[in-house]
Amino acid sequence: MADDKPNPPPPVPEPTLVSQPMWDAAKEGKLALQVDPASGKAQFWPRPVNVQTGQADYEWREVSGKGTLSAWTKVHVPAPGFADRVPYILGAVDLADGGRIVAQLVNVEDDALTPGMAVKVGWEKRSDDISVYQFEPDS
């Protein structure tokens, strides 16, 4: 019976050659992004080019992991691997260093969230090599 099966764990991201530096930094608890050296604009998710130029002339830079919350949604119907967490909150975070990440918001209830509130990155260990970013209030 399907009902007897334990819920599967959340998926573990598989790095690509392009994204590997981000996951290497994540393993050390640090957030690294691709940055356009000319404008200082960061981009997320990692791409094979700097979208400002179309060339691979981006630089990997460690960023603060601080940002502000712009929009969020409380999810009641879970994605595969997330049945144990419902309801859970996903939020869009505009990073202080530029770029935007969508991630799970933790250590906060949705009625305590406000637009523009300060958040900071944290890490959830999924495997020996992979830690996934999440955000929480930066109080």
Add this chain to the structure above:
Amino acid sequence: MADNFLRNKPVAIIAYGEVQNQRRSGKRPYEFAAEVMGQILEKTGLKNSDIDGLATHMPTAEAGNTFYTNTMVDNLGLQPSWLQLTDIGGCSPAGNVARAAAAIVTGQCEMALCVAADSTGTTGVGHRRLGGYRQEFMEPIGFQGPPVAFGLLSHAYDQKYGLNLEALGHLAVTQRNGALVNDNAIEQFRKPITVQDYMDSRVIAEPIRLLDCVMRCDGGNGLLITSTERAKAMGLDNLVYPTAYSEITNFEPDDPNPDVTETGFATVGPDVFAKAGMSTDDIDMFHPYDDFLIAMMLQMEQIGFCGRGEGADFILGTDMSPTGSLPLNTGGGQISAGQPGLGGGGVNLTEAIRQLMGEATGRQVEKAKNALVTGIGVIPYFRNWGSSNCLILEGS
């Protein structure tokens, strides 16, 4: 003798790029395409923003990725007005030269990148791990798909303009009424609903409710198109003419923090009207792409039927039934007639053609001379929709 549109040399190849063939690189087709583009940009001194067309083929390494070309342009930071995915095997690269030439001659784009890339040595042919952002950056955080994307978008809209659930419920009821008289609507939706039913439907990802969402199903649709001269020669007189078209993909790719309440319709809406020499007042029927109710409201605002943030008032103040001033998706739309997978974009197109041919039994819009049909393609990583297009059809 058949006309040869290339006879007078209307186009020329100005540069090429090539990477070394490798046995097993660990790379994906996107990375090879990026290297080829980089070589060409280096040679010509052009920027990626100078490229406004892309032709490619479906590589084995990405087979099963039904959003391949969209993911490709997102990877390359392009904003093309012309995209071509060609799947004629080994003929594809040469075939794309002809396709790009035709697109350029007809003004669909000015400078097209034709790129062929694969990594079958790395992936084999039977894998299901795709490049891009979905498997690596969305699924691992519990991003359960379009309802989450539209939950976030709805919240962004709510903060900026205020979200009016009653207006959205009104759209749901209007479309459901169409499905009731559409024999091609999916059977389980052929029962009436009320605004309260919409409000009470199960919450998926706040504020998205079940009745906000499209439901995938099986089905199909299509059309036959030929030259007007040929159609007239065949003695046909009930014709539908595509008279203006506008399309855009990867809206504002260089903005890492875009306003998600803005979409490509802000570009293609005004553009299609400029091409047609028309305005929103001239449109007799509106057949917008509807994966979520709020998508239709955003299109009304950005195409120009009303101002930003005025969608709810416009919906509540406009009769969108077949006898009203702006009939909307008269067969139920995808939300109430069903979305036959990636063929879903044809549901509302087919209904518009049916109307203009005067064959929409039970819901016929009298005296409708034209229709505006739209499409939305791909919900990307919390950016604006991938592709947006607008097509104006006129009856005979």
